[in-house]
Amino acid sequence: MQILPLKEIDSIASYLHEKNRQETNYVTHIPQSIEDIKNDLSHKFDENTFYYIEDHDTIIGILGFESVDDETANVWGPIVNDTSEETLSALKEIWETLLNDHPNIKYCHISLHKDHILNNSKLKRLHAGYVETQYTLEIQQPPLPIDKKHQMTPYSKPYYYAFNKLHSNSFKHSDISADDIIDSLDDNHALYLYIAEGLVKGYIYLSIDIPEKLATIPNLASHHDYRKQGIAFQMIHFATTEAFNHQDVETVRIYVDSKKHEQIQLLYEKVGFHIVNETHHFKYVRPYDV
Known part of the structure; x- marks a missing residue:
C-alpha cells in the first residue's frame, strides 16, 4: 500500500465516479458526471492538494482539499474501499499532510451520505465534528x-x-x-x-x-x-x-439543513413531503497555536 499525489487523472476520475454513486461512499462536493470530475481534478487540484491510496496497482482510497477561499476547503472524500486499520492510518496520514502543507487552511467541510462507511465515529480520527444534516425532501x-x-x-x-x-x-x-x-x-x-x-x-x-x-x-x-x-x-x-x-x-423538492429530525416531521412531512436523501455535514477547525 502506498500514498501517491495526484496523477493518472482518468483512472482517479473513474474511481471517483463509480464510488460516489454508492451511498456508502457518497460525498456531496464531488460532481456527478465523469467529465465534470475530470475537469475539476485538472483545474482545482494539484499534487499538493490531492492524494490517493494505491494497493497492488489498484486505487483503494482518495482525499483532497478543494479551496473555497484562503482559509476554507471543501473536502473531496474521504472515499475508501474498506475501513481496515491500514487504510484508516493511510487516510489519516494524507489528512495530516494536507493540513501541514496548507497551514493557511483553518476550516475543512466534509459532507457525507448518512450511510457512508466513514460516517460519524470514524471521522473522529480527522478531528472533524458533526454540524448538521441536510435533508432532501420531495412531494409528487x-x-x-x-x-x-x-x-x-x-x-x-x-x-x-x-x-x-x-x-x-x-x-x-x-x-x-x-x-x-x-x-x-x-x-x-x-x-x-x-x-x-x-x-x-x-x-x-x-x-x-x-x-x-x-x-x-x-x-x-x-x-x-x-x-x-x-x-x-x-x-x-x-x-x-x-x-x-x-x-x-411533477415533483417539488426542498433542501433543509437541521439537527432535529423532529422539525422535519412536524413541518415538511405534515405538508406531505418525504425524505429521499440525508447527508451529514462535518467541520474541522484548526486549533489555535498556544
Missing part, C-alpha cells in the same frame, strides 16, 4: 387542502424594504441577495410574502425547471419575532400547491 402530488385561509401575496415593489431586510437578516452569509431573487422573477420564478397585520412576517421563493419537470424552494424565511405561529407551514403548503398548478411540474 399537491398537498391536501387546509381550512385556514392563507395570508400569502405575490411580491410587489412596495414591499421591497421589508423583504430585503427579512432576507438579509435571515441569510447573513448567503451568496444570493434580495435583489438577485427579485431580478430573477419571471414565469418560472415566483416570490410570495406572508403578510399579516400589515407586516411582512415571512417569504418563500419558488423556482421551476420545466425540462426536469421539477420545482424547488431555494429560500424561505419567517421573522424571528413570529416563529412557532404556523407561518412556515402555511408558506410551504401554499408554494407547493402553486407549483403543482404549473402543468409541467
Whole structure:
C-alpha cells in the first residue's frame, strides 16, 4: 500500500465516479458526471492538494482539499474501499499532510451520505465534528387542502424594504441577495410574502425547471419575532400547491439543513413531503497555536 499525489487523472476520475454513486461512499462536493470530475481534478487540484491510496496497482482510497477561499476547503472524500486499520492510518496520514502543507487552511467541510462507511465515529480520527444534516425532501402530488385561509401575496415593489431586510437578516452569509431573487422573477420564478397585520412576517421563493419537470424552494424565511405561529407551514403548503398548478411540474423538492429530525416531521412531512436523501455535514477547525 502506498500514498501517491495526484496523477493518472482518468483512472482517479473513474474511481471517483463509480464510488460516489454508492451511498456508502457518497460525498456531496464531488460532481456527478465523469467529465465534470475530470475537469475539476485538472483545474482545482494539484499534487499538493490531492492524494490517493494505491494497493497492488489498484486505487483503494482518495482525499483532497478543494479551496473555497484562503482559509476554507471543501473536502473531496474521504472515499475508501474498506475501513481496515491500514487504510484508516493511510487516510489519516494524507489528512495530516494536507493540513501541514496548507497551514493557511483553518476550516475543512466534509459532507457525507448518512450511510457512508466513514460516517460519524470514524471521522473522529480527522478531528472533524458533526454540524448538521441536510435533508432532501420531495412531494409528487399537491398537498391536501387546509381550512385556514392563507395570508400569502405575490411580491410587489412596495414591499421591497421589508423583504430585503427579512432576507438579509435571515441569510447573513448567503451568496444570493434580495435583489438577485427579485431580478430573477419571471414565469418560472415566483416570490410570495406572508403578510399579516400589515407586516411582512415571512417569504418563500419558488423556482421551476420545466425540462426536469421539477420545482424547488431555494429560500424561505419567517421573522424571528413570529416563529412557532404556523407561518412556515402555511408558506410551504401554499408554494407547493402553486407549483403543482404549473402543468409541467411533477415533483417539488426542498433542501433543509437541521439537527432535529423532529422539525422535519412536524413541518415538511405534515405538508406531505418525504425524505429521499440525508447527508451529514462535518467541520474541522484548526486549533489555535498556544
